[in-house]
Amino acid sequence: MVTTETTSVAAASDIVSVRHAVRRRAVEIHLSLVDQTKIVTAASELARNMLVYAGGGQVTLEVLQDGVRQGLRAHFADTGPGIPDLDLALRDGFTTGSGMGLGLGGAKRLVNEFDIESTPGMDTRVTITRWK
Amino acid sequence: MTTSITKVLLNRRNDIFQEWLQQQLSAPTRRADLISEAELRTESDSFLTALTGAVRAGNLSDIRAPEYKPVLEILARFSRSRGIQGFSPSETATFVFSLKQPILSALRKSGGNESTELVEDMWAVNVLLDKLGLYTTEVYQEFREGVIRRQQEEMLELSTPVVQLWEGIVALPLIGTLDSTRTNVVMEGLLQKIVETGSELAIIDITGVPTVDTLVAQHLLKTVAAARLMGADCIISGIRPQIAQTMVHLQIDLSAVTTRATMAEALRFAFRRSGSLALEDSRRSSTPK
């Protein structure tokens, strides 16, 4: 059974809303405090990326039920400039020159599953999942 | 082939349902102490409805196909609650297996003279319900493993206590092989104790850890880093000569970590450190500025 909710990110205050929404869902499925903190932080990183590099985007949260396993999934979709070299972007310490890293490598370490698709000039879609 | 199965599930639903319920109620694995007849009725009803819906599309072999999702969800929920209630896996699987006979009887009754088709149909139903029955035991198994794992974690928290050695000093003697889950639980416990006791020094003793590979070393270093962010320092003690060599060979960077060969040494260091700081601080507050 899957329940979803979608929020838009258009301003810095929306990043806070995303954090609260992810936290709420994480608490619902009884993730441990550390696991909650990890996925909320990863979501904050990704939401901020969307805002900074694409001017905003959509965040969709899904509570997952796979047999007895429960999980929380968050999709981040924007129609921004995209990421030309994903391998490079996922490497730690990568910056675009403005001194601000994309932090994708870090966010990846905080979750169990991490998927990213990007078409340069068109869009970027990131999906993160944390299982109980 | 499959249309007759669907037809039978629809047209003879009541007969099938009654016969199935009867089978379950009279089975030796009944467990009336754990589940009432009314509950059994409701569950059986939901399952039959979901199964009828799934079978409609004509697929009787792939239970992972989307049309079987509602069926699997019911079985998963069912298995889980049976697991919690204390049913055995076979008692749980009986729910599905006992549906075989009623459906086969219904098929035979509406079979007419098409004997080869009839046998094929009966075989398909047999295999389908076997698969679904097996699914309940898989889910049950996963669930029980999850419960056991959680119980183990709870025991670990109790068996690897962080002790307060002195005011401001806590110690964590690590014993045995460290796997990922265990290490996480244990390290979180240490950090929590640091906050609870307001201890600025934590001694992590690895005398009882037989091997230290890169993964274990990484965990240790991450814990030290996390403690540092919180405002506490860690001393790693009990490093045997072989482990010291291994760590250097693995190029594990211990330059930012205080280490000592024994717990006693680590304690001496801790006392000197906190003692001298305390002395300094008390002198400072007693001397007028």
Place this chain on the structure above:
Amino acid sequence: MEKIPILKMGDFLLVTIQVDMHDQMAAALQDDLTSKIAQVNAKGVLIDISSLDIVDSFIGRMLANTSTMARVLGAPSVVVGMQPAVAITLVELGVNLGGMRTALNVERGMAILRRDGDNPDLDGAARGHD
């Protein structure tokens, strides 16, 4: 917009961050803190983050930058009260906080700042605990 309170505690300033901070708040805090340091000639700053249950790379950088600004103005700072789950997550995230000093709570933080007062660092580099 809520302002983050800055209290004077003797020679030191205490900043208590209790709410989810976003960009404008962070910028406002840095403005307020730097002017107040100069205004009261503060000798040190304590930044209490014991109420923060999330510290992402933005907030981490903000804390590090604020610490640096304060130090440059002659008021070394200590970040106190980081929650365990936050510490574990920050380590995993791999954010470089540039040798920012930390303490378990305000009391310990003040002890550190007082020690600093007696043993000032000449080269301006942040001194961590070794």
